[in-house]
Amino acid sequence: MPLFSDPPNKLDPRVTRTRKMLREALMALLEEKAYERITVADIADRATVNRKTFYLHYETKDHLLQSVTDGILDELFGEAKAAQPTDLSIDEMQSYIAERTFAYVKKHRTFFEVMFERKAMTDFVQYMKRYFARFYEEKFANIDESRLSVQKDVIASYIGSAYVGVIHGWLNDGMRQSPEEMTRQMILLNLQGPIQTVKNSQ
Template sequence: MSDRKEELDRRVKRTRRVIRDALVALIREKGFESITVQEIAARADVNRSTFYFHYRDKLDLLEQSTEEMLEAFKEALQVPSEQAKACTFTGIASATRHFVHIAEHADFYRVMLREVGLPCFSKQMKRAIEETFYQKFDTAQTDEREAQAPREILVAYVASAHFGLIEWWLDHDLRYSASYMVEVLNRLVKFGPLHAPSLDEALRA
């Protein structure tokens, strides 16, 4: 890829990012239904023609933004094949990376899971987590007969707990670090909520 093409791609990504950030900020202030394209463009400091070059309307902006963020979330969840067998069930390597991703885009996730409350977005996040856990089961070649519950139930339980921790973390202003949240999640999955050992205070943010 040429330097010129790389610079163009960076500019496009930067423009789309500021437009998306403007949408998120305005949704928090006044709700999605009340927002106009002009307000989004003004908040992003771009003209309307720039907005319409990237999006048809505000609904298209919302849909594309959620799709792009969901893809980034899925990518952050993935574990490199050479690390997969060494990971615990939740996968510290990937889980830390995707908790970091959540932190970097905390305003977006708060808005989409709370202010807008998109059911399809939360369901897709949960499905992405479930799919990742299924892959880890397969990679680790876990014998389902040795598990405490059928694979489908275990994966559903862990995915729901995982997603619940993400929501709690966002609701409490990222009180703990990404690595701390992953450690908590792993211990809860491994030992259960009543028997998980306490974490060293040094792990806290």
């Protein structure tokens, strides 16, 4: 579960608005300078609130970053859960998720670059892997595990690790390939596996 998600109960609209302003302020500042150089005062100034208001909503700058992180990943996986048709096959589902994932990472490129470079949340890689794994564990919930040669949680963890590793490499490579091309390659890897993909080329 997210470490610092806002409470699920309905918040006062003013609270919601202030937290949104603070999250957007941090995201804007990440476009301009390294996370370690950003101060609470910077965030408060950008959000046009005072520091006391900041501390009414978030304990620290890291707490705010965690909230931003949860918001980004919840949007990626939450909307996929809500929007995805229930009658998709496994192949259709993974195509749907791959396409959405790479487009979303490109949309929030600065955020993911900052997080993967470990300038902020040091366990982000593991954190994102857990989001992927939980998503797939839920999707596999109705599959009879006794008919599988590999445990469902192992499959989900493998897929999650593969996605995060590929995304990280894509970012490090300057995102030279389009989200569509990355989606195509990820679908092939998911369908065939890396070893079989290499074998098929020989």
